[in-house]
Amino acid sequence: MKLSILFAALLSSLVSAQLSGTVGPSTTTAHKAATKVCNILSYGGVASKTTDNGPAIASAWAACASGGEVYIPAGDYGLSTFVTLTGGTAVSINLDGVIYRTGSTASGNMIFIEHTTDFEFYSSTSAGAIQGYGYTFHAAGTYGPRILRLYEVVNFSVHDIALVDSPAFHFTMDTCSNGEVYNMIIRGGNEGGLDGIDIWGTNIWVHDVEVTNKDECVTVKSPASYMLIESIYCNWSGGSAIGSLGADTDIHHITYNHVYTQNSNQMMLIKSNGGSGSVYSCQFNNFMGHSNAYTLDIDGYWSSETTAAGNGVLFHDLSFSHWHGTCANGGTRAPIQALCPSGAPCYNIDIEAFYIWTEAGSEVLYKCENAYGAGGCVKTATASSYTAWAITTKTVTSVPVASYSATTMAADLTAGFALTASIAIPTVPSSFYPGLAPLSAKLG
Ligand SMILES: *[C@@H]1O[C@H](CO)[C@@H](O)[C@H](O)[C@H]1NC(C)=O
Numbered sequence: 001m002k003l004s005i006l007f008a009a010l011l012s013s014l015v016s017a018q019l020s021g022t023v024g025p026s027t028t029t030a031h032k033a034a035t036k037v038c039n040i041l042s043y044g045g046v047a048s049k050t051t052d053n054g055p056a057i058a059s060a061w062a063a064c065a066s067g068g069e070v071y072i073p074a075g076d077y078g079l080s081t082f083v084t085l086t087g088g089t090a091v092s093i094n095l096d097g098v099i100y101r102t103g104s105t106a107s108g109n110m111i112f113i114e115h116t117t118d119f120e121f122y123s124s125t126s127a128g129a130i131q132g133y134g135y136t137f138h139a140a141g142t143y144g145p146r147i148l149r150l151y152e153v154v155n156f157s158v159h160d161i162a163l164v165d166s167p168a169f170h171f172t173m174d175t176c177s178n179g180e181v182y183n184m185i186i187r188g189g190n191e192g193g194l195d196g197i198d199i200w201g202t203n204i205w206v207h208d209v210e211v212t213n214k215d216e217c218v219t220v221k222s223p224a225s226y227m228l229i230e231s232i233y234c235n236w237s238g239g240s241a242i243g244s245l246g247a248d249t250d251i252h253h254i255t256y257n258h259v260y261t262q263n264s265n266q267m268m269l270i271k272s273n274g275g276s277g278s279v280y281s282c283q284f285n286n287f288m289g290h291s292n293a294y295t296l297d298i299d300g301y302w303s304s305e306t307t308a309a310g311n312g313v314l315f316h317d318l319s320f321s322h323w324h325g326t327c328a329n330g331g332t333r334a335p336i337q338a339l340c341p342s343g344a345p346c347y348n349i350d351i352e353a354f355y356i357w358t359e360a361g362s363e364v365l366y367k368c369e370n371a372y373g374a375g376g377c378v379k380t381a382t383a384s385s386y387t388a389w390a391i392t393t394k395t396v397t398s399v400p401v402a403s404y405s406a407t408t409m410a411a412d413l414t415a416g417f418a419l420t421a422s423i424a425i426p427t428v429p430s431s432f433y434p435g436l437a438p439l440s441a442k443l444g
Pocket residue numbers: 022026117118154155178
């Protein structure tokens with residue numbers, strides 16, 4: 001075994017503690033490009049913001065889908081016809097240019113990739129971007145297409161690309177597996193319904209991603225297992241979440257680590273209302289941030305969700321460790337909420353090294369209900385049966401013993417992006433958590 005391969009194997013076994021196997025494409029982009037390159041300019045594409053490059057992208061994909069690289073060179077490309085790229089094997093898309101939405105179809109996905117294996121979507125210069133011009137919908141109070149959706153994609157990566165101002169969700173991975181997503185920046189308008197990354201499936205590593213919007217930052221939905229989500233920067237967002245959860249929830253072995261969140265609705269929200277099934281064996285470590293409304297929030301009665309049939313989703317074996325920083329007003333919005341369903345009291349909820357103080361006032365509240373475990377206001381279980389109990393509020397009036405102060409990121413956003421004006425395309429940043437470099441170097 002070559003030393004570099006040995007190191008790569010060692011590295012992947014280290015990072016994969018929470019994953020269930022190898023992630024990423026099976027063959028390199030160099031190997032794919034050596035097989036065949038399908039430059040969209042050779043398939044009818046024109047580097048013009050006003051030309052519809054949808055048919056050219058679809059033709060280039062068809063020509064390279066069984067092995068090769070679809071190449072979108074540096075330049076501006078209009079996209080009026082949204083594309084569904086299906087059935088690829090050993091195929092990559094190198095987006096060095098910028099795609100601009102010109103089509104006005106108010107639904108679907110600008111780019112939809114499905115039933116594909118050994119796939120890589122990236123920018124070799126880290127300058128590739130997709131501009132959704134969502135503001136043209138949002139200014140009128142409506143939503144349009146999503147930017148990017150992957151469905152049943154296996155052994156893949158998406159990296160070094162900016163997704164900007166989606167008319168709806170930015171990036172959804174539905175029933176995908178063995179994926180890696182990294183070195184990405186997502187900038188959306190300041191309202192709900194413009195999710196950053198939503199994922200369900202198995203064995204996916206998301207790292208080094210920055211999201212600005214006012215809804216999901218990086219959120220896991222059901223069913224999901226073996227996901228590692230780390231070095232996430234929610235730079236004025238809704239915050240990250242698991243949910244919304246309803247009937248037959250099946251989520252386990254999810255790890256969030258090194259999540260920096262500022263001016264968001266929460267640092268982490270696990271949300272359900274009624275429903276059934278469970279969320280278990282998950283860890284939430286090294287969260288840092290400031291100026292968020294909620295912080296650690298398990299809400300089994302989430303009021304924004306219609307009550308689903310069932311006794312409630314069961315949460316168990318969830319641990320939260322090393323949370324630092326401040327919340328906006330801990331006396332009105334408790335930085336610890338563990339509100340579990342009475343029909344399914346949660347257990348082994350362990351909260352330790354939780355150092356969150358308040359920016360306004362001089363106390364913080366912890367609110368718990370039907371919750372067993374340790375730390376915060378959860379009850380220590382004395383029996384093997386977990387019975388329901390009513391909500392209790394604990395008031396904390398002194399600054400946590402250890403330092404609660406969090407390092408802030410340089411130039412944290414101080415306002416959300418407007419809904420009525422175009423959002424500029426940002427560059428992919430070179431840090432996503434205070435003091436940490438990206439786990440993989442940026443390509444550009
Ligand atoms: C995905 O990659 C794994 C590990 O390299 C491999 O065993 C598996 O066959 C691949 N799956 C597909 C559908 O190509």
